[in-house]
Amino acid sequence: MVERIVGQLSLADGLVSPAASGMLDGLEAALNWQPIRALLGRRGSSGAGNSSYPAEVLLRCLLLGVWHGLSDPGLETSVADRLSFRRFAGLSLHDKTPDHSTLWRFRQELTRDGLADRIFAEITRQLEAKKLVLKQGTLIDASLVAARANPPRQPRPGAPADTPVKPSADADARWGRKGKKSVFGYKIHIGVDAAHTIIRRIVFTDASVTDTEPADALICGDERAVYGDQAYYTHKRHAELVAKNIKDRLMHRPNKHHPELPPRKKYRNRLIGRIRAAVERPFAVFKERYGMRRLRFYTGERNRVQVVLACCCYNLRRAFGAVAPA
Structure with a gap:
């Protein structure tokens, strides 16, 4: 051929x-x-x-x-x-x-x-060479995306006790929860540069994986600071960022020992929240413009390729907006 x-x-x-x-x-x-x-x-x-x-x-x-x-x-x-x-x-x-x-x-x-x-990495490398990635800060976040397939179906009421659960057509998707929202599908984790929200890191998992598990893979190591919501803060991650001379800008959360944050930490969280909010932009583009409120394929591997292509498209679109004449 x-x-x-x-x-x-x-x-x-x-x-x-x-x-x-x-x-x-x-x-x-x-x-x-x-x-x-x-x-x-x-x-x-x-x-x-x-x-x-x-x-x-x-x-x-x-x-x-x-x-x-x-x-x-x-x-x-x-x-x-x-x-x-x-x-x-x-x-x-x-x-x-x-x-x-x-x-x-x-x-x-x-x-x-x-x-x-590798294509995504090459596009990101070129955008860094064009000084569109300033590395002043990395914003990390994750978003649930529904699978195309329906979730596993429980037997109908009155069915025999040994009636098996009808499996989903997508064997890779799982149930996940964020806040009060439960979704059967996957989760997109990204790390974006704070300057133009260029996506630098992608991790694609099933929806059952918590936000904090793949968070270290979203940190590039060459940024000045890392911004994230309360789901990402751990003492271990704080120590690792300090050891790398990266400013910890992860929002603090209450715990059983300190059920109420002091006013100083609440104020700190508000300041971080104003900056990290920009990480929502890629997810909004994926879902509103790229038709990714629900993924298109029935396997995790195929859906992952679609997500990587979407990240390439988003970065190219952001690059065009940054370099196009006003």
Whole structure:
């Protein structure tokens, strides 16, 4: 199977393509695609067989799908119909566009060898090189996201005692609780830079994992301070941050020995809360714009790739907003 050649422009492309404008065209200047192209490698090989789409084309298509909250069939239609989508993906008017099954298979390819994580790391590295990550502080938080599958179903009242529980179609999802909210699904943990809320660290778990368990993996080690809500404070974490010369800006919480915080600590918590509130921005974008109030797939591995792609999309969008002329 050989890799097909796409993007060869014709006279028709020159006549219908408008001048470069908007986010999709601006991202060409915000990101150097050559290192990502090298990470992806070639999908085809020499010899006879059907041709395959270049990996960069398919990655760009998946990013378009996340930005616009599209399913794979919807993305297939939009790439075929919209000139801006074709131009961003690197497809000319006469190029055949990838179908939804091709996009699905490529998403599966991203799960192998941690390829999605390596792409995210390269994008973050480039944003750091552009001084969009200032490392003055890292904001950490987590958010529950419902699974696509229904939770396990208990037997109906009156059923025989030995009637088994009907399992969920998603064997990786679990019940989780945050505050008064219970969700069957997963939890997205992120660490973002305080300056432009660029996401620097991602941990994806089932919903039963508490916020504090993966928190250390969200701390980069090169920031000046770490901000988080009351769920993240422990004496051990405080000592580790102090040892690394990182300011502890984790909110304090009452305990059985001190059921009421003194006014000084309450005031400190309020000051921290004003800063750490910015970490909610990525979660709002995921759920409001990227259609991730409920995840799309039936396994943790596939959902994790979708979350990593969403983090890539969010960072690129934030980078464009930061560098675009006013």
